[in-house]
Amino acid sequence: MAMTEAPGGIGCIGCVTAPAAQGKGAAAAENEIVLAVPGADCAACIPQLEEGLTPLPGIREARVNLSLRRLRVRHDGSLTPEDLIPEVARLGYEALPLDLVALSGTENDRIGRDLVMRLGVAFFAMMNVMLLSVAVWSGAGDATRDIFHLISGAIAIPTVLFSGQPFFRSAWAGVKRGRLGMDFPISLALVLATSISIFESFNGGHHAYFDAAVMLTFFLLGGRYLDHRTRAAARSAAQELAALEVPRAIRLTDEGQETVNVSDLAVGDLISVRPGARVPADGEVVEGESEIDRSLLTGESLPARAARGCVVSAGEVNLTGPLTVRVTAAGKDSSLARMAALVAVAEEARSRYTSLADRAARAYSPLVHTLSFSAFAYWMWQTSGDVRFAINISAATLIITCPCALGLAVPAVVTAASGKLFKKGLLIKSGTALERLAQVDTVVFDKTGTLTLGAPEPLDLGAHDAESLSVAMALAQGSSHPLALALAKGAAERGLRPAPVSEVREVPGHGIEGVWQDQRVRLGRADWVGAEVGEVTATTLRIGAREPVTFAFADALRPGAEGLVTALAKQGLELHLVSGDVAPAVEELAGRLGIPAWTAGAKPEEKAAYVKALAARGRKVLMVGDGLNDTAALAEALVSISPASALDAARAASDIVALGRDISPVEDALRIARQAVRRMRENFALSAAYNVVSVPVALIGLATPLLAALAMSVSSVTVTLNALRLK
Numbered sequence: 154m155a156m157t158e159a160p161g162g163i164g165c166i167g168c169v170t171a172p173a174a175q176g177k178g179a180a181a182a183e184n185e186i187v188l189a190v191p192g193a194d195c196a197a198c199i200p201q202l203e204e205g206l207t208p209l210p211g212i213r214e215a216r217v218n219l220s221l222r223r224l225r226v227r228h229d230g231s232l233t234p235e236d237l238i239p240e241v242a243r244l245g246y247e248a249l250p251l252d253l254v255a256l257s258g259t260e261n262d263r264i265g266r267d268l269v270m271r272l273g274v275a276f277f278a279m280m281n282v283m284l285l286s287v288a289v290w291s292g293a294g295d296a297t298r299d300i301f302h303l304i305s306g307a308i309a310i311p312t313v314l315f316s317g318q319p320f321f322r323s324a325w326a327g328v329k330r331g332r333l334g335m336d337f338p339i340s341l342a343l344v345l346a347t348s349i350s351i352f353e354s355f356n357g358g359h360h361a362y363f364d365a366a367v368m369l370t371f372f373l374l375g376g377r378y379l380d381h382r383t384r385a386a387a388r389s390a391a392q393e394l395a396a397l398e399v400p401r402a403i404r405l406t407d408e409g410q411e412t413v414n415v416s417d418l419a420v421g422d423l424i425s426v427r428p429g430a431r432v433p434a435d436g437e438v439v440e441g442e443s444e445i446d447r448s449l450l451t452g453e454s455l456p457a458r459a460a461r462g463c464v465v466s467a468g469e470v471n472l473t474g475p476l477t478v479r480v481t482a483a484g485k486d487s488s489l490a491r492m493a494a495l496v497a498v499a500e501e502a503r504s505r506y507t508s509l510a511d512r513a514a515r516a517y518s519p520l521v522h523t524l525s526f527s528a529f530a531y532w533m534w535q536t537s538g539d540v541r542f543a544i545n546i547s548a549a550t551l552i553i554t555c556p557c558a559l560g561l562a563v564p565a566v567v568t569a570a571s572g573k574l575f576k577k578g579l580l581i582k583s584g585t586a587l588e589r590l591a592q593v594d595t596v597v598f599d600k601t602g603t604l605t606l607g608a609p610e611p612l613d614l615g616a617h618d619a620e621s622l623s624v625a626m627a628l629a630q631g632s633s634h635p636l637a638l639a640l641a642k643g644a645a646e647r648g649l650r651p652a653p654v655s656e657v658r659e660v661p662g663h664g665i666e667g668v669w670q671d672q673r674v675r676l677g678r679a680d681w682v683g684a685e686v687g688e689v690t691a692t693t694l695r696i697g698a699r700e701p702v703t704f705a706f707a708d709a710l711r712p713g714a715e716g717l718v719t720a721l722a723k724q725g726l727e728l729h730l731v732s733g734d735v736a737p738a739v740e741e742l743a744g745r746l747g748i749p750a751w752t753a754g755a756k757p758e759e760k761a762a763y764v765k766a767l768a769a770r771g772r773k774v775l776m777v778g779d780g781l782n783d784t785a786a787l788a789e790a791l792v793s794i795s796p797a798s799a800l801d802a803a804r805a806a807s808d809i810v811a812l813g814r815d816i817s818p819v820e821d822a823l824r825i826a827r828q829a830v831r832r833m834r835e836n837f838a839l840s841a842a843y844n845v846v847s848v849p850v851a852l853i854g855l856a857t858p859l860l861a862a863l864a865m866s867v868s869s870v871t872v873t874l875n876a877l878r879l880k
Contacts, residue, residue: 184213186234188224188241189249193217198246205244206237224248238429242633268378271316275371278312279364286364295357302354302361309363310347316370317343319377338521339373342366342551349548352541360545365552372869376564402433405477418483426476428661432469434483438462442662443474444634456634458662468781472633474661525550528852542854549856553847553864562836565876570829573879577821578813579794586808588833589792590826592773596721597764597786599778600732600742603796604714604816607779609635609690609706611643619649621702625694627651628665628676631658636692637665637676640704664692672697679703690738708738710745711796713817718746720820727772731755731763733782761785777819779803794819825879832879836872843868 193202199217202224206215214227226237234248241248282305289301317340324340343366350361404413405423415433418424426432428443444456447469456472459465465478529547536542571581581587601607614622626644629637630651644651654674657667664677675682679693684701694702721728729750732739736753743751752763760778764786767774776783776790780803787793787806795807796816804810809822847864850856856864 184228184230186226186228186232186237188226188234188237190217190224190241190246193224193246202241202244202246206240209240235427235430239633242429265378268319268374271319272371272374272378274312275316275367275374278308278316279367279371282309282364282367289361298359299354299357302350302358302363305361305363306351306354309367310351313343313347313366313370316374320373338551339369341522342548343370345544345548346552349544353545362548362552368866369552372866403427415483418480420480420482422480422483424478424480426465426471426478428471428473428475430471432465432467432471432476432478434478434480435464435466436478436480436482437464438476439479440477441475443476444472444662446470446472460662473659521551524848524852531852532854546851546854546856549854550848550851553851553856553860562840562872562876563833565873566829566832566836566879569832569876569879570825574809574818574822574825575812577818578811578815579818579822580810580812581808582810583808586792587826587829589773589808590775590822591830593726593775593792593823595727595729595767595772596775596777597729597731597767597790598718598748599760599776599780599783600730600734600739601708602779603777603783604711604718604730604742604746605708606711606814608709609639610709611640612705612707614643614647614704617702617704620652621694621696622647622649623652624654624669624674624696625676625702625704627654627669628657628667628674628694631667632665636690636704636706639706640692669696708742711814711816713815715746717817717820718748720817721823722747724823729763729767731760731786733757733760733780755782757782757785761789764789775823777816794822828879832876836875839871839875840868843871 190198190202193199202217203215206212206224206226211228211231212226213229216225217223218225224241226232238248285301285305285308289298320336320339320343323336327337346362346366346369350363350366352358353361401412402415402418403425404411404418405425410425418434423439424433424436432445438459438461440461442458442460445459445465446456447466459471459476464481465476467483525547528550529543532543532546533540567581567587570587574581598604622644626641626649629641629644632638652669654667654669657665659665660677660681663681664675666673666675666677668674674697675695676692679686679691679701682693682695682701684693684695684703690707691703691705694704696702718728727750728748729752730739730743730746730748731752733755734753739751739753743749755763760783764774764776768789768791774790774792776787776793777795778787778793779795783795784803784806787795787803792809793807794809794811795803796811797804797813811818843864847856850860
């Protein structure tokens with residue numbers, strides 16, 4: 154199957170697309186293949202894929218993970234990803250093999266489980282120590298009080314040592330770097346409170362801070378876990394790109410074919426690329442004719458023709474015919490590897506963004522240390538060297554000013570806002586995404602797969618007679634070309650049946666032909682069937698000597714796209730459309746939606762440079778894209794959004810994922826982000842007000858352990874309730 158290209162369309166030029174590659178490692182046995190199925194988005198997809206594949210020869214089991222959009226196939230060792238991809242396509246789904254080793258996320262899962270375990274231990278200890286403290290607060294004295302203190306210490310000391318490790322490790326790492334973050338006063342308060350409590354318990358003291366120490370540990374661990382959950386969905390886009398590399402290639406030698414690792418390929422080697430497989434290295438076609446799908450990289454919605462002399466790049470999908478390619482770059486020198494490096498640099502630059510909490514901590518920590526030390530020095534002077542009393546005042550100051558509310562201020566708001574946006578179909582992946590989104594004044598859109606669905610739709614089927622449609626339908630059903638699939642689907646929706654066409658065969662790079670009523674029939678490129686090339690995306694049917702019939706197509710607009718662009722323009726945001734698609738298609742969409750600034754034919758590095766240039770002008774850029782060609786630009790932008798149908802690498806580079814087909818919730822994200830930042834600042838103000846009231850109480854020696862514990866609880870609950878106002 155082939156198509157007529159508009160002027161300025163695709164010729165034999167190189168590009169970089171990177172669907173995924175299947176690899177083997179510790180997590181995958183030799184008889185297991187994992188494929189990404191981006192189109193699997195509902196419960197009905199599970200039985201369709203599993204039941205459709207299981208009966209096939211060699212397959213022992215097929216399982217679909219809907220949340221990850223992954224298909225795991227166990228087989229008898231006789232199958233390869235290239236064998237399975239056409240079978241999955243036959244069921245109506247695109248399939249991309251994955252490298253399990255590159256995608257392993259065990260470290261992130263381990264951190265989450267570790268925090269939950271420490272949080273559980275802290276909660277159990279807090280409840281028990283608080284029960285014991287009730288007796289002391291109620292007036293228990295002498296031996297009874299001392300026994301309760303010792304029992305509390307037996308519970309609290311191992312709890313603080315175990316559950317407080319995330320803060321201790323972070324504080325120590327900061328000290329080694331010469332930087333005191335928020336975890337330093339937390340750790341100092343925990344250590345000092347526990348040490349003084351031990352001393353007081355063994356010396357008959359009236360007060361011990363075991364209850365305050367475990368309560369502080371619990372509340373701060375809760376904030377740390379909330380913060381971790383907002384980041385848990387994020388995965389490095391550079392890591393995802395590594396998973397997309399094709400690990401093996403078929404090299405042609407004088408002795409025949411051999412399967413080798415891509416890293417073993419050398420410049421000048423000849424490799425064979427079968428239909429349905431991906432190109433493992435950059436190179437030039439020396440034999441064969443086919444069509445190449447590079448939509449994930451360039452954004453062009455239709456395949457490009459590949460023939461002798463054309464340049465192809467690592468990861469491009471070969472659709473219709475076998476190709477022999479001479480390698481020009483492989484492994485770390487390939488265009489895909491260069492893109493991964495570009496993304497990694499952009500991600501590193503964005504990771505240096507300083508959050509509101511970090512900025513508050515930088516001002517907060519020195520102030521807390523100064524107050525605590527001043528209290529110690531003052532009471533040492535005032536009491537003529539009573540170290541015990543002075544240290545108690547100093548510890549009380551540290552505990553009551555310890556940033557418990559400050560530690561919850563941002564995570565509580567992010568969690569509340571994330572829950573609200575999730576109900577609207579948006580998944581927040583980054584802990585600072587809302588802060589950055591609230592600053593946005595410029596939005597850059599990709600075209601194919603973002604503002605449009607990336608799926609062609611026939612425009613004028615009603616204008617054609619039933620006989621032509623039936624013949625075209627019969628030919629189209631013999632091809633996996635996007636235009637053929639759309640044409641066959643459109644004809645079926647009109648209730649038509651395919652004509653009895655025989656001897657159907659596909660001619661790579663041209664189209665598909667057969668015999669109907671003793672006449673040669675062809676469906677494909679206009680010049681191949683003997684018609685005049687037009688300026689619209691179309692495929693042409695020729696029946697014998699009859700006049701050719703042209704079927705025109707257009708890319709379907711994504712639901713909500715028109716309303717979103719209108720709403721953003723009313724808010725005064727600067728709008729841009731940057732696409733790798735051809736100029737006529739980009740210009741038509743920009744005019745249709747009312748986007749004043751548009752750029753066509755942009756390569757991945759050019760998209761990233763476009764976003765970087767806007768940032769250099771002082772613009773705060775939101776990038777919305779879905780393809781591999783958008784990955785570097787998504788990472789380069791201040792904040793980024795991709796639809797759930799995007800390639801894994803694009804979703805990984807994004808801060809927010811739109812879960813449905815409708816893109817209009819992006820407007821909600823901008824509005825809620827501004828509300829969330831206001832709530833964060835309100836929480837910081839509440840925390841500051843709490844300290845203004847409580848610090849003098851601690852400094853003059855009136856902050857008992859009971860008062861310190863109650864003050865911490867009140868401040869933590871207050872900022873949490875304020876965060877919940879978002880809902």
